[in-house]
Amino acid sequence: MDDSVRHGMTQDPDPRVAVADLKSQVGDAGLDALFFFCSSSYDLDQVAAELQRSFACPIIGCTSAGQVGPHGFQKGGMAATGFRGGNLSMVPHLIHPLAGFQDQVVGIAAAIREEAPSGRLHPFGFLVIDGLSMMEERVTSAIYLALGNTPIIGGSAGDDLGFTRTFVYFDGRFLSDAAVLASFRARGPVVPFMLKHFIPGRQNLVITEADADRRLILEVNGEPAAAVYARALGLPLEELNAKVFSQHPFLMSIGTEHHVRSIARALPDQSLALYCAIDEGLVVSIGESVDPFALLDRTLAEVRQKAGDPLAVLACDCILRRLEFENLGNDGAVGALMASRQVFGFSTYGEQFNGIHVNQTLTGIVLGRPGAA
Numbered sequence: 001m002d003d004s005v006r007h008g009m010t011q012d013p014d015p016r017v018a019v020a021d022l023k024s025q026v027g028d029a030g031l032d033a034l035f036f037f038c039s040s041s042y043d044l045d046q047v048a049a050e051l052q053r054s055f056a057c058p059i060i061g062c063t064s065a066g067q068v069g070p071h072g073f074q075k076g077g078m079a080a081t082g083f084r085g086g087n088l089s090m091v092p093h094l095i096h097p098l099a100g101f102q103d104q105v106v107g108i109a110a111a112i113r114e115e116a117p118s119g120r121l122h123p124f125g126f127l128v129i130d131g132l133s134m135m136e137e138r139v140t141s142a143i144y145l146a147l148g149n150t151p152i153i154g155g156s157a158g159d160d161l162g163f164t165r166t167f168v169y170f171d172g173r174f175l176s177d178a179a180v181l182a183s184f185r186a187r188g189p190v191v192p193f194m195l196k197h198f199i200p201g202r203q204n205l206v207i208t209e210a211d212a213d214r215r216l217i218l219e220v221n222g223e224p225a226a227a228v229y230a231r232a233l234g235l236p237l238e239e240l241n242a243k244v245f246s247q248h249p250f251l252m253s254i255g256t257e258h259h260v261r262s263i264a265r266a267l268p269d270q271s272l273a274l275y276c277a278i279d280e281g282l283v284v285s286i287g288e289s290v291d292p293f294a295l296l297d298r299t300l301a302e303v304r305q306k307a308g309d310p311l312a313v314l315a316c317d318c319i320l321r322r323l324e325f326e327n328l329g330n331d332g333a334v335g336a337l338m339a340s341r342q343v344f345g346f347s348t349y350g351e352q353f354n355g356i357h358v359n360q361t362l363t364g365i366v367l368g369r370p371g372a373a
Contacts, residue, residue: 004085005312007070007344011077015042018078019050026082028055033090033184035126035314036061036169037346038078040159044167044174047078052172057082058090060182062128062168065158065319066347072335073322073347076160081344087311087370089185091115094170096178098135102142109146112183121185124192124365126314127154129179131166131349134215136357137277139179144355151192152181153363154352155316155345156275161242163264166349188311189368193303194353196361197295197321198287200251200258203232210280215264217272224270229263232286240266243327246320249360250274251287260287262320262359275320275350275359292325293334296362300341307368315345315364322347 008025012018018038026034034055038047040063051059067079093108095101116123125147129136136156144152157166167174205228209219220228230237233248245263252259261284264273304310315338325331343364351363 004087005081005083007079007081009067009069009071009074009077009079011074015046016050018042019047019054022078022080023054026080030084031055031057031082032086032088033057033083034059035081035344036078037064037067039063039076040162040165040167041076048169048172048174051169058092059169060090060092060126060128060180062157062346063159063166063174064346065160065349066322068315068317068335068338068343068345068347070339072339073331079344079346081312087187088367090182092170092180092182094178094180095139096175098130098133098139098177098179101135101139105139105142105146108181112147115183116185121187122190123150124184124186124190125150125152126182126184127152127179127352128168129154129156130168130176131156131158132163133177134213136350136352140352140357141355143181151190151365152352152354153192153314153316153365155348155363156350158319158347158349161319186367187370189307191303191307191366191368192353192364193299193366194358194361194363195296195299196260197290197292198249198251198260198360199290200253201285201288204283204285205232207278207280207282207284210278212277212279215274215277217274217278225272226266226270229272229286237266237270242320242323246324246360247289247327249287249320250284252282252284259358260360262318276357289324292321293330293337296334297337300343303366304341307366309369310342311367311369313341313343313364313366315343315362316348316351317345317362318351318360319347319349320360321362
């Protein structure tokens with residue numbers, strides 16, 4: 001990796017010192033674009049002011065549930081990656097408030113078409129969105145349709161598993177009830193990918209009562225959802241927690257494809273809150289994990305080869321994946337593997353891939369060098 005891409009990570013709790021630390025690692029001269037992710041525990045007004053004062057380039061970012069960078073996984077703190085050398089151009093577009101996303105997306109798509117330069121460049125989009133908005137499905141689908149199949153990856157902002165309030169960054173402000181779509185043009189090839197490491201289990205369950213708008217499963221097989229889920233795993237209700245959910249998500253099969261529907265938490269009424277929308281009448285199974293390390297190693301090798309000589313890999317990695325790695329005791333090895341493959345990104349409350357919102361996946365895009373592949 002040459003000087004056209006530089007990463008930075010810091011754990012300093014002071015916003016001014018932390019941003020200055022990132023600036024010293026990434027540099028500020030000649031930047032074309034900056035990706036920035038941070039803990040929600042910071043004074044975000046101060047962070048925003050320091051970002052705007054320290055970097056003159058366009059910035060895309062949000063609060064997170066951790067970051068991924070040159071040191072692997074990081075909890076808390078901040079991380080940034082800067083691009084220079086003219087290989088990448090970026091224009092951020094704000095969607096706020098999210099209730100009015102339809103008209104805003106139409107306007108953004110028109111602006112992106114107008115800003116498109118001549119010449120052979122490779123477009124893609126990077127989306128960050130309020131991770132507690134429950135709007136990801138609708139916003140992501142609308143953007144993908146409006147942009148005419150332009151590759152899009154993205155992540156839902158986090159708040160360090162507090163599930164209180166999440167923020168996206170735009171033009172010197174951190175905002176909730178908002179999303180930012182960054183429109184990119186790359187001189188080198190771009191290779192989007194999505195990785196999931198679960199297969200359907202043997203036992204099928206029927207969702208007999210759900211609240212799709214609130215992403216709640218109320219009953220499974222005619223009984224309280226959490227009770228059925230715990231019984232299927234051979235666990236008492238009180239032992240259901242984030243680590244259990246990270247290792248045993250629901251899987252919904254559509255034809256030969258299966259999609260993860262991750263569980264966020266069990267509620268006092270024994271309903272289950274999910275990270276994705278869910279409907280009554282669906283048949284699901286409890287997923288079984290395949291070797292996540294081997295799958296990640298193989299997938300990153302394959303997509304990097306397609307891009308030729310990669311500049312970097314931008315990634316949105318579900319927080320439940322990291323929790324699962326921690327529970328298995330291989331989070332250090334997974335983080336080191338990602339760092340060795342130049343992966344940079346953040347731990348999310350959900351991921352976006354083209355027109356769909358997904359859970360417990362790694363969505364990413366490999367940026368190749370001009371003339372590669």
